[in-house]
Amino acid sequence: MNNPADTTPPRRAIDIVNASLKRRYARERRFRWLGATAVTLGMVFVVLLFADIILKGYTAFQQTYIQLPIELAAATIDPDGARDPATLARADYMKLIREALREQFPEVKDRRDRRLLNSMISVGAPDLLRERVMADPALIGTTQELWILADDDIDMLVKGYIDRNAPASDRRVGDQMIAWVDRLEAEGRVAKRFNTIFFTHGTSREPELAGIAGALMGSFYTLVLTFLLSFPIGVGAALYLEEFAPKNRWTDLIEVNVNNLAAVPSIVFGLLGLAVFIGFFGVPRSTPLVAALVMTLMTLPTIIIASRVALKSVPPSIREAALGVGASPLQTQFHHVLPLALPGILTGSIIGMARALGETAPLLMIGMIAFIVDIPKGFNDAATVLPVQIFLWADSPERGFVERTSAAILVLLAFLFVMNLAAVLLRRRFERRW
Amino acid sequence: MSDTAIDKPAGDLTTGHTVRRYDQELAKLRAIILQMGERVVDQTQAAVAALIEDDESQAYRVLDREPLIDYLSLDADEEVFRVIARRQPTAVDLRIVLALSKIAGEVERAGDKAARIARQALELRQQESGGELLVEPLRAAFQRLDDKACCMFERSVHAVTSFDVTQALTIFENESKLHEAARALRDLLSESDTDGLVPRQTIALFHCAQALKHIGNHASSIAEQVIYVALGQDVRYRNREILIETLRHHGY
Amino acid sequence: MNTLVETMDKTTGAISSADLAQDRPSAATVGDVTVADPRMTCRNVDVWYGAKQAIKGVSLDIGKNEVLSMIGPSGCGKSTFLRCLNRMNDTIDGCRVTGSIKLDEQDIYDKGLDPVPLRAQVGMVFQKPNPFPKSIYENVAYGPRIHGLTNNKAELDELVETSLQKAGLWNEVKDRLDQPGTGLSGGQQQRLCIARTIAVSPEVILMDEPCSALDPIATAIIEELIDELRANYSIAIVTHSMQQAARVSQRTAYFHLGDLIEVGETNQIFTNPQHRLTEDYITGRFG
Numbered sequence: 026m027n028n029p030a031d032t033t034p035p036r037r038a039i040d041i042v043n044a045s046l047k048r049r050y051a052r053e054r055r056f057r058w059l060g061a062t063a064v065t066l067g068m069v070f071v072v073l074l075f076a077d078i079i080l081k082g083y084t085a086f087q088q089t090y091i092q093l094p095i096e097l098a099a100a101t102i103d104p105d106g107a108r109d110p111a112t113l114a115r116a117d118y119m120k121l122i123r124e125a126l127r128e129q130f131p132e133v134k135d136r137r138d139r140r141l142l143n144s145m146i147s148v149g150a151p152d153l154l155r156e157r158v159m160a161d162p163a164l165i166g167t168t169q170e171l172w173i174l175a176d177d178d179i180d181m182l183v184k185g186y187i188d189r190n191a192p193a194s195d196r197r198v199g200d201q202m203i204a205w206v207d208r209l210e211a212e213g214r215v216a217k218r219f220n221t222i223f224f225t226h227g228t229s230r231e232p233e234l235a236g237i238a239g240a241l242m243g244s245f246y247t248l249v250l251t252f253l254l255s256f257p258i259g260v261g262a263a264l265y266l267e268e269f270a271p272k273n274r275w276t277d278l279i280e281v282n283v284n285n286l287a288a289v290p291s292i293v294f295g296l297l298g299l300a301v302f303i304g305f306f307g308v309p310r311s312t313p314l315v316a317a318l319v320m321t322l323m324t325l326p327t328i329i330i331a332s333r334v335a336l337k338s339v340p341p342s343i344r345e346a347a348l349g350v351g352a353s354p355l356q357t358q359f360h361h362v363l364p365l366a367l368p369g370i371l372t373g374s375i376i377g378m379a380r381a382l383g384e385t386a387p388l389l390m391i392g393m394i395a396f397i398v399d400i401p402k403g404f405n406d407a408a409t410v411l412p413v414q415i416f417l418w419a420d421s422p423e424r425g426f427v428e429r430t431s432a433a434i435l436v437l438l439a440f441l442f443v444m445n446l447a448a449v450l451l452r453r454r455f456e457r458r459w
Numbered sequence: 460m461s462d463t464a465i466d467k468p469a470g471d472l473t474t475g476h477t478v479r480r481y482d483q484e485l486a487k488l489r490a491i492i493l494q495m496g497e498r499v500v501d502q503t504q505a506a507v508a509a510l511i512e513d514d515e516s517q518a519y520r521v522l523d524r525e526p527l528i529d530y531l532s533l534d535a536d537e538e539v540f541r542v543i544a545r546r547q548p549t550a551v552d553l554r555i556v557l558a559l560s561k562i563a564g565e566v567e568r569a570g571d572k573a574a575r576i577a578r579q580a581l582e583l584r585q586q587e588s589g590g591e592l593l594v595e596p597l598r599a600a601f602q603r604l605d606d607k608a609c610c611m612f613e614r615s616v617h618a619v620t621s622f623d624v625t626q627a628l629t630i631f632e633n634e635s636k637l638h639e640a641a642r643a644l645r646d647l648l649s650e651s652d653t654d655g656l657v658p659r660q661t662i663a664l665f666h667c668a669q670a671l672k673h674i675g676n677h678a679s680s681i682a683e684q685v686i687y688v689a690l691g692q693d694v695r696y697r698n699r700e701i702l703i704e705t706l707r708h709h710g711y
Numbered sequence: 712m713n714t715l716v717e718t719m720d721k722t723t724g725a726i727s728s729a730d731l732a733q734d735r736p737s738a739a740t741v742g743d744v745t746v747a748d749p750r751m752t753c754r755n756v757d758v759w760y761g762a763k764q765a766i767k768g769v770s771l772d773i774g775k776n777e778v779l780s781m782i783g784p785s786g787c788g789k790s791t792f793l794r795c796l797n798r799m800n801d802t803i804d805g806c807r808v809t810g811s812i813k814l815d816e817q818d819i820y821d822k823g824l825d826p827v828p829l830r831a832q833v834g835m836v837f838q839k840p841n842p843f844p845k846s847i848y849e850n851v852a853y854g855p856r857i858h859g860l861t862n863n864k865a866e867l868d869e870l871v872e873t874s875l876q877k878a879g880l881w882n883e884v885k886d887r888l889d890q891p892g893t894g895l896s897g898g899q900q901q902r903l904c905i906a907r908t909i910a911v912s913p914e915v916i917l918m919d920e921p922c923s924a925l926d927p928i929a930t931a932i933i934e935e936l937i938d939e940l941r942a943n944y945s946i947a948i949v950t951h952s953m954q955q956a957a958r959v960s961q962r963t964a965y966f967h968l969g970d971l972i973e974v975g976e977t978n979q980i981f982t983n984p985q986h987r988l989t990e991d992y993i994t995g996r997f998g
Contacts, residue, residue: 477997481995550983552994554982
């Protein structure tokens with residue numbers, strides 16, 4: 026009884042718990058803080074990336090035009106006055122523009138200066154003028170104040186990308202040209218207008234004439250075909266493997282292989298496409314068709330895996346219910362299981378599609394890197410796709426392509442955003458069927 | 460085959476529930492009845508002693524203690540009610556609860572009989588005609604009937620402790636002896652008008668003899684309930700001899 | 712007196728327990744497994760899951776217009792046995808059934824027999840209410856539609872209505888047939904599942920713990936419904952609630968570790984079971 030230890034009351038569990046409480050909370054706080062930091066860091070990088078792309082790219086949606094009073098002389102355009110489209114098309118519109126430009130700068134006499142003056146106008150400007158005239162032949166014989174597409178150097182100068190203080194030798198635009206542009210600007214004859222060319226034209230060597238319409242259509246055709254091929258095949262394969270196939274060594278082997286295929290580098294699929302589709306089956310190269318075939322191979326594992334997970338997550342009670350009222354296994358799947366798994370399957374498929382949309386490497390293998398100016402009109406036309414176009418532009422030396430690269434990235438991101446939105450909407454629509 | 464069937468002690472039918480509280484509740488119910496049974500035996504013996512030895516205070520004590528048995532029977536009823544409501548007994552449990560409820564009634568009525576004997580003893584005293592009340596053969600006959608009845612009752616209560624068919628069987632076998640002793644006593648009473656008993660006293664003694672015999676019959680009823688619990692067969696209103704034979708045949 | 716002797720014979724055996732507990736052949740079921748008017752007859756049914764035997768030589772009849780309840784501790788094989796009766800076990804890999812199970816003299820494990828129409832004849836109600844995620848109407852109409860039981864929309868409407876009426880759900884849902892079946896309460900969902908089952912006019916209805924997910928009121932409604940359905944169907948019900956078995960069934964079968972230990976009138980099983988294991992189980996001494 027004299028032992029002091031006997032007199033102290035036994036330690037209650039709650040005291041021990043309280044003692045450790047502070048440490049536990051500290052650990053929890055640390056973990057939360059770490060998580061918040063990670064998320065913030067991620068957000069910062071995303072914001073930086075977007076800010077960079079947008080800042081670089083937004084100017085590409087505007088293009089510099091020079092307003093010139095152009096005398097659409099009937100003698101030059103349509104000498105015989107028949108308004109024959111062939112004649113109209115053949116006329117020398119460049120001459121008209123140059124004459125108008127010379128009238129603006131009558132003091133320029135020197136041959137070399139004249140050539141410099143002419144270089145302010147884009148080489149594509151006559152084509153645009155021709156389109157204009159051919160669309161409205163009534164203009165012939167009148168003098169119109171028309172906005173003429175400026176050369177990319179002028180465009181860069183107006184947008185402020187060319188440093189006027191740098192030594193003239195380091196600039197692409199000489200002092201004289203700057204003076205002319207300034208004069209035109211002072212007269213209000215220079216303006217930045219919305220860049221429709223970017224969305225309606227295929228690519229070009231000239232930045233001011235380069236558009237993404239070709240790549241966009243190429244991507245669209247490729248994606249549509251990829252979806253049409255890979256979705257039914259993928260879902261069918263998943264359905265068979267998950268619901269019907271006997272569980273044995275062979276199906277195990279197939280499962281392992283499907284999982285492995287999802288991890289195969291995409292360039293391998295490109296090589297496969299080159300060898301099999303182009304080499305063996307003779308599918309024309311650089312077409313959306315061959316691209317879609319390769320993309321199908323690449324997205325199939327993703328779709329199969331996602332679909333199997335979605336099928337697995339359908340409660341077995343639904344299958345039992347259907348079988349219990351006497352539905353055949355196939356009816357059970359198509360009437361009950363598949364509709365319930367569809368949101369998950371769609372999500373997986375759209376993820377696969379999004380990956381296919383952003384894929385470059387395998388397409389380089391099958392010739393999608395070719396320089397194709399024309400906008401593809403079908404699955405069998407030579408085409409390129411958005412990421413490859415971005416890759417090509419990023420590789421070009423002209424300053425004008427820098428902003429166009431960023432703009433194309435913006436368009437690609439918008440495309441992806443629309444796809445994801447579609448995925449969300451589809452999901453919601455199918456899930457609303459309880 | 461699970462080992463449960465082999466290992467389970469074949470002894471007590473009220474134990475072994477997964478819910479141990481259930482065991483306790485059944486045990487409590489049975490304890491109440493055993494306590495009642497013991498009291499009834501004590502009461503009977505005391506009442507008969509009061510009658511034979513003409514002990515007024517003893518008779519009063521019996522009457523005083525009688526309500527205790529009634530209270531216990533109320534307790535037993537309440538316990539039965541509670542077990543049925545809370546445990547929904549089935550099979551052997553249901554039989555146990557129902558049988559114990561009935562046994563409680565039998566025991567309580569046996570207690571009433573003891574009190575009646577004590578009351579008759581007092582009645583006898585009021586009619587006292589002087590001299591010793593009970594002559595020797597009568598006294599011995601009462602003693603014998605009392606022994607038989609108490610012995611049967613005690614055994615029946617004991618049979619309840621383990622729902623023992625063998626013990627219940629011996630009670631059935633003792634029935635004839637009880638009836639014999641009762642008849643002998645009645646015969647004696649009907650011819651003993653010589654002993655100076657007034658008719659009222661004779662009637663009182665008849666009542667006592669009848670009460671003792673009834674106590675024995677209650678013991679038989681309890682034994683019937685014991686067999687009902689143990690074998691799941693209601694053996695009331697059956698031919699006793701054939702019943703005894705059948706049970707014997709099966710080794711009890 | 713004869714009955715007394717007979718029952719006592721068994722009882723003595725059961726209580727002294729030595730002879731029956733040891734080496735009881737697995738097929739020796741206490742009580743009469745047959746009924747006078749059987750709808751389904753099972754003889755010496757063994758069920759294997761891979762190498763594990765889940766059911767050991769069970770013989771049991773299901774009579775016309777009777778409710779047969781199957782009770783027993785978890786894992787005793789009662790659900791497995793129930794699922795054999797409409798070949799629901801076919802969907803489980805490695806499940807093997809031997810012995811004979813006959814529905815009106817037709818062996819349902821016959822090689823040529825298609826389980827799909829069988830399941831229309833032997834309907835099933837599951838533990839968890841599992842209505843299809845479709846409208847109430849569609850839930851009931853689905854079975855008749857895939858089996859082509861009706862010729863036109865009017866007939867189908869009528870069948871849906873009568874099925875829902877039989878399941879005691881019509882008055883509660885008649886104004887919202889187009890609403891999702893999953894929006895109903897648990898008890899209503901289970902009755903919807905019963906309506907769905909009876910819409911394909913089965914002969915036997917199997918119920919696998921149909922009330923285990925329901926509250927007592929809903930349970931009472933289902934039990935009342937089961938009693939009404941007995942007039943037209945044979946019903947086999949697996950339940951964990953002994954009280955429920957006692958309330959709804961005419962015959963009760965007690966399973967223990969894959970053996971059918973005892974079969975008998977429900978009244979007898981719950982007042983005076985013959986086998987020690989049955990008694991221990993229903994009085995709550997194990998399991």
